[in-house]
Amino acid sequence: MTGYHPRCLVASLLACAVLVSPAVAQQQSPTTFHQLGHAILRELIETNTTASSGNTTTAAQQLVSRFEDAGFPAADLQNIGPTPKNRNFVVRYRGSGAHKPVLLLAHLDVVEANRADWTYDPFQLTEQGGYFYGRGTQDVKGGAATLITTLLRLKAEKWVPDRDVILALTAGEEGGMPYNGVEWLIKNKRDLIDAEYVINVDAGGGEMDNGKHTMLDVQAAEKVFHSVSLTATNPGGHSSLPRKDNAIYSLAAALDRLAKFDFPVKPNAVVKAYFTKAAAVSSPAVAADMRAVANGTANAATFARLSKTPLYNAQLRTTCVATMLQGGHAENALPQTAKATVNCRMLPGEDPKAVEQTLIRVINDTAVHLAPTDTAVPSPASPLSPAIFSAVEASAKAIWGPIPIVPTMETGATDGLYLRNAGVPVYGFSGIFIPINDVRAHGKDERILISSFDDALDFTYDLLRRLTR
Numbered sequence: 001m002t003g004y005h006p007r008c009l010v011a012s013l014l015a016c017a018v019l020v021s022p023a024v025a026q027q028q029s030p031t032t033f034h035q036l037g038h039a040i041l042r043e044l045i046e047t048n049t050t051a052s053s054g055n056t057t058t059a060a061q062q063l064v065s066r067f068e069d070a071g072f073p074a075a076d077l078q079n080i081g082p083t084p085k086n087r088n089f090v091v092r093y094r095g096s097g098a099h100k101p102v103l104l105l106a107h108l109d110v111v112e113a114n115r116a117d118w119t120y121d122p123f124q125l126t127e128q129g130g131y132f133y134g135r136g137t138q139d140v141k142g143g144a145a146t147l148i149t150t151l152l153r154l155k156a157e158k159w160v161p162d163r164d165v166i167l168a169l170t171a172g173e174e175g176g177m178p179y180n181g182v183e184w185l186i187k188n189k190r191d192l193i194d195a196e197y198v199i200n201v202d203a204g205g206g207e208m209d210n211g212k213h214t215m216l217d218v219q220a221a222e223k224v225f226h227s228v229s230l231t232a233t234n235p236g237g238h239s240s241l242p243r244k245d246n247a248i249y250s251l252a253a254a255l256d257r258l259a260k261f262d263f264p265v266k267p268n269a270v271v272k273a274y275f276t277k278a279a280a281v282s283s284p285a286v287a288a289d290m291r292a293v294a295n296g297t298a299n300a301a302t303f304a305r306l307s308k309t310p311l312y313n314a315q316l317r318t319t320c321v322a323t324m325l326q327g328g329h330a331e332n333a334l335p336q337t338a339k340a341t342v343n344c345r346m347l348p349g350e351d352p353k354a355v356e357q358t359l360i361r362v363i364n365d366t367a368v369h370l371a372p373t374d375t376a377v378p379s380p381a382s383p384l385s386p387a388i389f390s391a392v393e394a395s396a397k398a399i400w401g402p403i404p405i406v407p408t409m410e411t412g413a414t415d416g417l418y419l420r421n422a423g424v425p426v427y428g429f430s431g432i433f434i435p436i437n438d439v440r441a442h443g444k445d446e447r448i449l450i451s452s453f454d455d456a457l458d459f460t461y462d463l464l465r466r467l468t469r
C-alpha cells in the first residue's frame, strides 16, 4: 500500500463527525471503524518493536500523533519511560469522574522474528486467505489495535464515559529490554495508570474449535513463579575408590522423594468457577468430578482422578518440578557438587518461604542444601466481579451468541502480576478468538483471522460502552 497514510483516515472520520448531526454521529458505520482498525494494526505491525533491532518509542510517538489528531489534549498523552528506545504510551480519555478509572493494558514490544524462517515478511501486515499475517498479530498488537481503535471511535462519537478510561501500551513484556514497562509505571508514574480495575488483552481470550466460538476465557488469577536450587556437596576423590556417600546419589535420592510428592490441593474461587464452567463441556465422569470440586464435596479419589490431567493438576495445587541438572567435574573423579534447579508455580496467596520449608521437609537430607534463585512476586487472585463478568457476557452474546465466559487461573505469569501485587484487580481477555490448534504467538507465520479481528473491534466497542455508562 504505497503512499497510504493511516492518519488521514482518522482526520476524515473526525471531519465527518463534526459535519453530521449528533444523532447521526452516534451511528458511525462499523465498516469505517474496521478499516481504521486495519490501518492501526498495519502501522503497529510495520513498526519493528523487537528488543534487538526495533524500539517501542517510535510506535508510542505514532500513537501520540494519532490521538492528538483525534482531538485528545497533549497533556493527556504520554510517551514515557526511563530509556530512549523503550518508552511506553499512555493516554487518558477523560470521563465524567463518577467512578475510579478503568485501565486498558497491552504491550507494544514483540518477540524476535527472522525473515528467513517466515513465509511472509514478519514486519509487514500481509492479507492472505482470510488472515492477517505479521509478528504480533496474536501477541499482542491485534489486541492493542482493538483498544486503540475503540477509544478513537468513542471519541469521534463524543462518548462521555462515567469514568476516565486509561490505555497503557507498554515496553519490555517479552524480555530482552532493560525493564518491564508496567513495573516501571507502577514504581514511577502510578498516578498515570491508577485504576479501579484493569483489562489486560495479553491473557485469556476466545477459543474457536472447527470454526465455532466455544468459550471466552477471562484470566482472573495467575500462579506465582519461584525457583530454588538444590545442591549436594562432597569431598570427592578418585573414582577408583568409591564411597557410599556421593553428591550425585544424594541429589538423585532427594529428587526421587520430590518426584513422589504432591502439594496439598487448595482449589480457590477462580478455580472452582472454572471447573463449574468446564463441567458443561466435559464428559459425564470428568464433569461429575469437576462439579464435586466446585461444590466442595470432592474427596481424595476425586482429586487423584482430576490430577492425572496436567492442566487440572496445575489448577488444584502448587507444583514444584526439577527442570535442570548438573554435577561432577571429571569422568574419573567422585563428584564434589551436584545441583538441580526446581521450578515452582505457587497458588496465589502461597508464602514462598512456606513452600521452601515443605521442600526441605520432603527432601529430608541435610546434606542437600536448598536456596531460592529469585524473589517471588506475589499475585493475589482478583475477585470475580459480577458487574464486569455480566458486561463481558452481554457483549459476547451480542457478537457471538450465548457462549460460556470462563474464569481462569493462568499457570504461567503475565504483566497482570505487577498490578495484582499493587492491589489492583486484573481481568485478562481480548475479543480476538483463536482456533485452539492455531496458537502461533512467538512462532513463525503468526496470524489472526480477519473476521475475528473485526468481531473483536465490535466486541471491545460494545463492552467499553457497557462498562462506562
Ligand SMILES: [Zn+2]
Pocket: 107, 139, 140, 173, 202
Ligand atoms: Zn504478550
